[in-house]
Amino acid sequence: MSYCMCENTKLAMAQVLEAMAMQGPMFIEEMNKDEKRAYKDLFELCEAFIQQSEELEYIIERGEEC
Numbered sequence: 001m002s003y004c005m006c007e008n009t010k011l012a013m014a015q016v017l018e019a020m021a022m023q024g025p026m027f028i029e030e031m032n033k034d035e036k037r038a039y040k041d042l043f044e045l046c047e048a049f050i051q052q053s054e055e056l057e058y059i060i061e062r063g064e065e066c
Contacts, residue, residue, distance in 0.1 A: 016042070 020027045031039060 023030075028036070028039065
């Protein structure tokens with residue numbers, strides 16, 4: 001994975017988090033159907049990212065080959 005991919009994703013996620021903090025519950029309440037679907041998809045991707053990251057870190061800590 002390239003640095004650029006991680007950097008761009010990090011910046012986009014920071015933008016989403018800032019909007020959530022500024023708008024509070026209205027962030028979700030004002031979403032249309034497509035936006036809510038994308039929001040739920042993003043949530044699921046974040047969960048998968050955390051799980052996969054933890055698994056890779058565990059493999060690295062144990063010194064195993066991927």
